[in-house]
Amino acid sequence: MSTERFDSTITTTCGYCGVGCRLDAHAVAGRIASISPALDGPANRGHACVKGRFAHQFSRSRERLTAPLVREGGSFRIATWEEALDRVASGLRRIRDEHGPDAIAGLASSRATNEDCWVMQRLMRAAIGTNNIDNCSRVCHSPTSYALRRSFGMSGATGSFDDIDAAGAAIIIGANPTQAHPVVGARIKQAALRGLRLVTIDPRRIELADHAVVHLSARAGTNAAVMLGLAHVVARDGLLDRDFMDARTEGWDRVEELLEAYEPSEVERITGVPAGDLELAAHVYGEASTASIFWGLGVTEHRYGSEVVQLLANLALMTGNVGRPGSALLPLRGQNNVQGSSDIGALPDTYSGYRAVGDEATARAFEERWGVPLSREKGMTIPQMFDAAIAGDLRAMFIMGEDVAQTDPDSAHVARAMESLELLVCQDIFENETTRFADVILPASAFLEKEGTFINAERRIQHVQPAISPPGGARTDFDIITTLSRMLGHEMGLDTPADAMADIAALTPEFAGVTFERLGRRGLQWPVSPDGVDSPILFEHEFALPGGRGHFAALPYKPSNEEPDEELPLILVTGRRLEHYNAGTMTRRTRNLDLMPTDWLEIHPDDAAAAGIADGELVEVRSRVGRIEIEARLTERIEPGHVFTAFHFPEIRTNLLVGAEMDINTSCPQYKVVAVAVSPLGRPVAAAAPAVLAEA
Amino acid sequence: MRVEVDGAPVEVPEGATLLEAVRAAGARVPTLCFDERLAPFGACRVCLVGVEGQDKPVASCTTPCRDGMRIDTRDPAARRVAGAVVELVLSELPEPPAAHTELAAVARELGVGELRWTGRVHEKRHDMRHPYLALQNELCISCGRCVRICDEVQGAFALTATGRGFEANIAAGIDAGFRDSTCVSCGACADTCPTDAITELSLLALAGTTTEEAQA
Structure with a gap:
């Protein structure tokens, strides 16, 4: 696009999903006038989606927070930065002195930059003295991170999006890329049109299923059985890569034994997937000379989510489909910096590079550089923080860029936790469901207003540059947190995000060679050696586990404990829609709201008929923990027995329905399997929620 | 070589x-x-x-x-x-x-x-019903870039070439407009269009060529 019309054009990295599109942001008179895709973006190659390209008006919405707010009685009043930060610092100091550092917890954000997350975890660890730091990847891909470390030794995609073009076959499980990761969805669709042999696995018939060789509509909660069934057929029909298995893996014997039980007919009984389809799918994957696996939260957000990721890794190890072009395991990351916020150690149990907080050598290195003693005790995960707040053990939370009251499960429980805190500080760009409980609200910056880096789903560290300034008195997250740390007596000595990256690089082997200059326009895929050489493909020669071998995991299928019954006969699956993004805080303040003004519940015509529900009717959805009202729409693209909706609209409050069930290894909530009953309300759907568009 | x-x-x-x-x-x-x-x-x-x-x-x-x-x-x-x-x-x-x-x-x-x-x-014919995309048919030169990018990059197959000779033009869906076609609002067509026959509504306003429809 010609740029003379604009005052300035800056190439930056998209702040929506984890694809990491490079965008040219064009500004006029201090506002974003337009955004166009950068032709040389490695992930997007000149393409963008309805969010990254168009949904930027939120940045100058009249509802932006532009001054600090402090609670006074039942309401908020505007305060100076000095007053607001003083209230935060003195409150944190008092609670730490009276109850110890572990009575305080912080949340970094997978929407923020690595540098923002870095200073946030340093604030908690060094200025406060606790490992109570977590980020929202807890509630999405923490099982992926856990499992990939177990199976391969590193927590990241094994390849790149370019492997889409080099793959002969691919499995897409628990993901709907054309809606949730649209640019990668488009790349997969184009590859399928050119001959990529796709297998799609999901209780919904996703758009890419129409381009697949075979679609497996597995019952929600039975992914493990599907993967074991696929492995059974691959082994039975001689599709194993024995050379690879002998040279590079261990633990096959126990898996081989385990697989005997998963005959296709048995898997059909568990999952509802016809045995013939399962066999076909196994052959599509097993016979291809290069094959990749893509997955999303439909795999992870389950009681046994992390185990299913280990089973995906099994399949790749059995067929030698890892560490080669076209043979990659690519988790589709939901947020722009889910990968990075965890890589840099905004986690309660690990420092950057996933090194345990109890590891003496690591802790000493951090202590030496930061000049303070650090805790060796694991901190709390997000769900543990909520429980501790209600129990009175956790007294203060500092939440940066996350609306836990809308997006975390069991919203009523979260609200109770927020109410229980003595001090809640929210740092965000808008008021949201969580800020209603805050004592201090600090106005921060959107991705278009700050510098730093994001890491996309292919481990690519990409530069983020400001296209416009923060509005009014809003400050960058980096500035706020480093200032607060100084007030708490820990001077970080980091003046700019580039300084923070230098701090990260000095303390993290995988980032040793990273500097903003070296990132250039194409970024670098970690690990980055000290001389700046990056790693598009992991595990080409060995895995990052002792002995260099990949680990098979002998994990049987176990039923979810959220089985439907007579009272709650349907399974609710939640997810994302093309036009909106997560809590909707940003997209609902753009004209994307015209494209999708409200949400609806997808229900199969057979289930609708059984419950007496007509298309477009208002229904009640009831689970064990909550109820919501929503419009029902009939579709045959969902497997009978399931219903689906998103969680983008606070007025619908989908997460009231989701219970406390979580992944056994990582406490990632089970958003994807909730037993519900749906019944007609006999009232018409109220006029669509007022599509208020606050344009400045 | x-x-x-x-x-x-x-x-x-x-x-x-x-x-x-x-x-x-x-x-x-x-x-x-x-x-x-x-x-x-x-x-x-x-x-x-x-x-x-x-x-x-x-x-x-x-x-x-x-x-x-x-x-x-x-x-x-x-x-x-x-x-x-x-x-x-x-x-x-x-x-x-x-x-x-x-x-x-x-x-x-x-x-x-x-x-x-x-x-x-060409006679002026505008469709401004989409919240972001403006279609100004009189500026179409039938280069096919929008149709091809919709097919070859996005894969939405929402745009079609219509007519022949002087009447050649493009349409979203079967002349239904972007919103009632298979369009996914990715904006690739506006990005590639060399004439502004498809462009962003907000850029029309910037260029000072805002039509009344664009405001609607």
Whole structure:
């Protein structure tokens, strides 16, 4: 696009999903006038989606927070930065002195930059003295991170999006890329049109299923059985890569034994997937000379989510489909910096590079550089923080860029936790469901207003540059947190995000060679050696586990404990829609709201008929923990027995329905399997929620 | 493979097109229906170049290089035909293209000034029902870029080429507008359009050519 019309054009990295599109942001008179895709973006190659390209008006919405707010009685009043930060610092100091550092917890954000997350975890660890730091990847891909470390030794995609073009076959499980990761969805669709042999696995018939060789509509909660069934057929029909298995893996014997039980007919009984389809799918994957696996939260957000990721890794190890072009395991990351916020150690149990907080050598290195003693005790995960707040053990939370009251499960429980805190500080760009409980609200910056880096789903560290300034008195997250740390007596000595990256690089082997200059326009895929050489493909020669071998995991299928019954006969699956993004805080303040003004519940015509529900009717959805009202729409693209909706609209409050069930290894909530009953309300759907568009 | 562009030698990989050779040599040839994201189309004849030993200019975007080929980007016949093509395209528009558009830039590059031909021009027809995308049919020059990017990059297959000859144009869906087609609002069509026949509503406002419909 010609740029003379604009005052300035800056190439930056998209702040929506984890694809990491490079965008040219064009500004006029201090506002974003337009955004166009950068032709040389490695992930997007000149393409963008309805969010990254168009949904930027939120940045100058009249509802932006532009001054600090402090609670006074039942309401908020505007305060100076000095007053607001003083209230935060003195409150944190008092609670730490009276109850110890572990009575305080912080949340970094997978929407923020690595540098923002870095200073946030340093604030908690060094200025406060606790490992109570977590980020929202807890509630999405923490099982992926856990499992990939177990199976391969590193927590990241094994390849790149370019492997889409080099793959002969691919499995897409628990993901709907054309809606949730649209640019990668488009790349997969184009590859399928050119001959990529796709297998799609999901209780919904996703758009890419129409381009697949075979679609497996597995019952929600039975992914493990599907993967074991696929492995059974691959082994039975001689599709194993024995050379690879002998040279590079261990633990096959126990898996081989385990697989005997998963005959296709048995898997059909568990999952509802016809045995013939399962066999076909196994052959599509097993016979291809290069094959990749893509997955999303439909795999992870389950009681046994992390185990299913280990089973995906099994399949790749059995067929030698890892560490080669076209043979990659690519988790589709939901947020722009889910990968990075965890890589840099905004986690309660690990420092950057996933090194345990109890590891003496690591802790000493951090202590030496930061000049303070650090805790060796694991901190709390997000769900543990909520429980501790209600129990009175956790007294203060500092939440940066996350609306836990809308997006975390069991919203009523979260609200109770927020109410229980003595001090809640929210740092965000808008008021949201969580800020209603805050004592201090600090106005921060959107991705278009700050510098730093994001890491996309292919481990690519990409530069983020400001296209416009923060509005009014809003400050960058980096500035706020480093200032607060100084007030708490820990001077970080980091003046700019580039300084923070230098701090990260000095303390993290995988980032040793990273500097903003070296990132250039194409970024670098970690690990980055000290001389700046990056790693598009992991595990080409060995895995990052002792002995260099990949680990098979002998994990049987176990039923979810959220089985439907007579009272709650349907399974609710939640997810994302093309036009909106997560809590909707940003997209609902753009004209994307015209494209999708409200949400609806997808229900199969057979289930609708059984419950007496007509298309477009208002229904009640009831689970064990909550109820919501929503419009029902009939579709045959969902497997009978399931219903689906998103969680983008606070007025619908989908997460009231989701219970406390979580992944056994990582406490990632089970958003994807909730037993519900749906019944007609006999009232018409109220006029669509007022599509208020606050344009400045 | 080695070819020569305007007398300078340049190495190109097997299968490279003349246009790629020209660009690799640091030379320039204007293009109109070309977009590096798309398969070469060869429809507009603006990227014509001369090739030694051939009597007529060839479209550089679709012609593959052969070893030892000598390419002349300044071939007078090629420039003359390309200029005439752009002049013809411009003659069908009700008003000159906005200065920032690719079409205007190509016209400037080829030195197309006063139009020698006058005749029927396209009637104004606007569809501003989409919250982001504006369709201004009278500016369409049927280069096919929007249709191709919708097919080849997004895969939405929402745009179709309609009509023939002077009536050739594009439509979203079966003339239903973006919103009632299979459009996913990715904006790729607006990004590639060289004339603003498809553009962003907000950019229309910026250019000061806001129509009343655009405000609606």
